[in-house]
Amino acid sequence: MQQLLDTAENIRTMEIRGAGRIAEAASAALRDYVLNIKVTNIKDFNKKVDEAASILIQTRPTAVSLPNAVQLTKRHTATEVSEAREEILRNADKFLEQAGQALEKMGEIGAKRIRDGDVIMTHCNSHAALSVITTAFEQGKDISVIATESRPRRQGLITIKELNDHGIPTTLIVDSAVRYCMKDVDTVIVGADAITINGALVNKVGTSQLALAANEARKNLLCAAETFKFSPKTIHGDLIDIEERSPEEVIDTEVLAGMPNVKVKNPAFDITPAEYIDMIITEVGAFPPQMAYTIIKEHLGWEFTKMG
Ligand code: RUB
Structure with missing residues (x-):
């Protein structure tokens, strides 16, 4: 969690800034966070993901790229923690790749x-x-x-x-x-x-x-x-x-x-x-x-x- 809190603080203080960069940092922070969630029950897992998501989203209120990136990263349809984790990791990697390509395009x-x-x-x-x-x-x-x-x-x-x-x-x-x-x-x-x-x-x-x-x-x-x-x-x-x-x-x-x-x-x-x-x-x-x-x-x- 400390790493995610650090990213949130860096976004809030504008060390990480610009709507695109904020979105990428939030998606990556959520990905790294879910890797370390220890719970085995999917309900508890989802609760933790939601808490982390809301910490990230609250850092800067205007850039809509932030909630959009968090939403694209955290959504999953899994009923098991391991599957949900996998899905979120895939979502984050996809978002980060697409964000890079979008800039070029x-x-x-x-x-x-x-x-x-x-x-x-x-x-x-x-x-x-x-x-x-x-x-x-x-x-x-x-x-x-x-x-x-x-x-x-x-x-x-x-x-x-x-x-x-x-x-x-x-x-x-x-x-x-x-x-x-x-x-x-x-x-x-x-x-x-x-x-x-x-x-x-x-x-x-x-x-x-x-x-x-x-x-x-x-x-x-x-x-x-x-x-x-x-x-x-x-x-x-x-x-x-x-x-x-x-x-x-x-x-x-x-x-x-x-x-x-x-x-x-x-x-x-x-x-x-x-x-x-x-x-x-x-x-x-x-x-x-x-x-x-x-x-x-x-x-x-x-x-x-x-x-x-
Ligand atoms: C930065 C700003 C940028 C947009 C788009 O504001 O207004 O024009 O965020 O940036 P701040 P990008 O410095 O307060 O974050 O194209 O890099 O996403």
Whole structure:
């Protein structure tokens, strides 16, 4: 259990971050945990798996990839502990393999939307969006990137390091320079923490500002997201919880303590309505956001809609 608790803590503190990586870490943690469950009764086994699953799911509330990955990993139809364990191990291995392949596939599919000479703007640090950008570059397209800093955690610095390592010409900007710089941009590409049934995109706070600026300047906005980032529970009208993180990420605690009339609001994500999104690049194809319902139905299945 300690190992699983460590993974949960690493997700909570964002040592492991990005919706895809969180999902993979949770699936692997559950796999390793079931290997060491000692009970012989299937009811007790299921109870332990459910407890572990809920610890993982509670670490970060917004990325739907997390409950989806946990659900895909833990589901089994076995009546014996040994069979259930085997099934969960197989599920985890399959999920991890497919997640790796999805990243590659999104790169191939998304790169078709990038033209030679394009200037691409991206926000935060998305492995899915970077897969599209680096694939286009490796295909020989002469592209460059404008990357936002992404306050307060500055994940943009991870992005520029990766782009630099690929040899891709990159410009770092502060988040408030997005609208000013949009005139130089051809395409915006971002990742996703969740996509709802109505095609709305939940991603790093500031994404909706990029979308507004792109829309105003008539530039395309693409989102790269694996099918496991679509949210089945939104079929029932449930909303995605927007994670509020600690004020310490924004301002020094002592400085804040000296200003009793000031409070800090630190939402980690925001919501971009479907009408601002041109295309969602998944591992199974590029779709308009209005196709979210079909993706959920065909690639996640109705059983998922029962999830909390
Ligand atoms: C990261 C973020 C990313 C998505 C997609 O937020 O908003 O755009 O998670 O990432 P945080 P990926 O840093 O708070 O986790 O494409 O890597 O899954």
